[in-house]
Amino acid sequence: MAQPSDIVGQVKQQLQAHPNPQRCLALSGGVDSVVLLHILVSLRDSLGFTLSAVHVDHGLSAYAHDWAQFCQQLCRQWQVPLHISKVSVPQHARQSLEANARAARYQALGSALTDGGQLLTAQHQDDQVESFLLAAKRGSGVAGLAAMPMCKSFGQGEHCRPLLACSRQQIEAYAQVNALNWVEDDSNQSTRFDRNFLRLEVLPLLQSRWPQVSQTMARSAELCGEQQALLEHYVTMDLDRCQYTDNSLLIAELASCNPAQRMAIIRLWLKQQGFHCPAAARLKLVWQQVAQAATSAEPEMDFKQFSIRRYQQRLYCVEPLAEIPSKPIPVMPNQTVALANGLTLCLTKACKPNSSDSQAGEHSLGVKAGDCLLTLRYPHSLNMKVTPYKKRQQSLKKVLQGAGIPPWLRPRTGLLYQGDDLVAVIGVCQCERLNHQPIDYRMTLSSAKTS
Structure with missing residues (x-):
């Protein structure tokens, strides 16, 4: 097993690869984020960055106040400025509570991040494997199977995960060697949540048969990320050919592409405008029911964040717009x-x-x-x-x-x-x-x- 000291070297390597003078840690109070905070405190002077933390209170647990207090005490002890953000998580029968909580959390984290700053979160290798398996369960392509990148743009700054190459076992060993305290989320033992089901039931079974399965799946996710980056490099050239000056897509140019190429162009077009790409089946309907609709029609297909419309043989991605002012x-x-x-x-x-x-x-x-x-x-x-x-x-x-x-x-x-x-x-x-x-x-x- 890797020594706990190895985890410090992993984090230091990632921080040096993605330098930033202003770093903000998402601190839940769990073992992963506490370990990362401990390492960051030990490195901030030698690497020359300012460090702050933000704790997001989702209001979903009876222990939420206790977790916030724990984070306050820890940050006071280690002299790290802490901001506590309370969010409201919508709970709908047909929507995932996990997904809604994640969306509310990242919105709060984005608001707490200074312009040009770097958000750090404590996802690790086992989290990466869970993301990989959930993407496979949804039938994702290489973009989804790439799971979580080590570093990406986020709001007006960037988001990095310096523990992504470290295992849960390494993190827990580090916490024990350094006599760290942390809180346990009471919901972590509920297998009604997909990630908990994978962590508690599926992964232990896989690891009992193939001890290195987490490392090999994480490597598959990394390779998918490389393939996706290469794909986007070449699709960008196709998108440039198909895109008009107002960011619309020329249907005639899209029609000259094969179906797979066409879908890749539309995916990248939506991504560059900041939207999550819809499922493959709905994306095909965009071409069939919007691009290829009757000439006299004014077709439109609505999605959660935007709609796609056609005008003068071009496809437009249209965001919901504010009301038109009535006064000068x-x-x-x-x-x-x-x-x-x-x-x-x-x-x-x-x-x-x-x-x-x-x-x-x-x-x-x-x-x-x-x-x-x-x-x-x-x-x-x-x-x-x-x-x-x-x-x-x-x-x-x-x-x-x-x-x-x-x-x-x-x-x-x-x-x-x-x-x-x-x-x-x-x-x-x-x-x-x-x-x-x-x-x-x-x-x-x-x-x-x-x-």
Whole structure:
């Protein structure tokens, strides 16, 4: 058996491979996170990082207050700042309590993490094997079978698991050698939870037959991770070919791909937009019922976090959007304003007066903001009349159709007014009456996700 000291070397190696000056540990009070906290305290000075901890109270156990107190005492003893976050876990008959608790926990951990900081959690090799088996049970491909990565992006920072190559046995041995105390979650013995069932009944049986099964399954997960990374490298090239400038997918390009290639492109497209990919069966329906729907149809398929729609032979991933404001919103120079279509607007002074050169995402605005207050409004009717610069008067609907704005975004397209006069249809055109004005300002549009 590996010596307890080996675990310190494993953690140190991972921390050096993923350096960060601000580290925050998710501290449950269980043996895994207590051991990791003990090791981090011993390394923080030599590796030069600040350390804090966060304890998430799910409110699911009668002992939750005792666990929080234990974590407070431990962090006070080891001089580690601790934040306690209380969350509410929805309990629905058709939803997994484990999954809901995990989602609430990571949302709280993300809120506690500073920008650019590193979240550390104490999952270990045996946890990795459980994730691998659960993914196999669900029928996952290599992405799911890769289970948990050692380090990945997380919110505005990153999430690392420095114990992932260490076994539960190593961790418990370290705790005993260093006379550490910890708390036991009373729910850990309930086999109604899938992970507990695997840990208490399935894995001991497998290990009695094949003593090295945890190491070999963890290695399979690691190899799946390598294969998934290689796959994404090549699929990225296909996605670049199929993706339009507004992040939609060109159906004609997708149609030229074989079915497996097409599904891989759609998966990566959703992943890059921050969404969990739906099951393979539903993903196939996206192609059959949305992409290949009748030409006259306006097909849409809803998922938990988004919907997929078709417009002008392109697929769009559409997030739920906030309500359209009913009152005018002041627009001041150098201030960012959120738009109802999911973009943001910033009005800035033009670098070169009287110049019509624009960068990507920029639109010229021929009006002096000091003349009268500029306001953002939304169309009361798509039949309202507008006069684009050097064009005849027409309905707003036709202007937006001509600009290729999808139907669901047309009522959400912002209108910029100066007093009671329409200055511009934001991101589409400037209005005719101001064509004599110098180009003094730029309207810069960007995604709300990246602004």
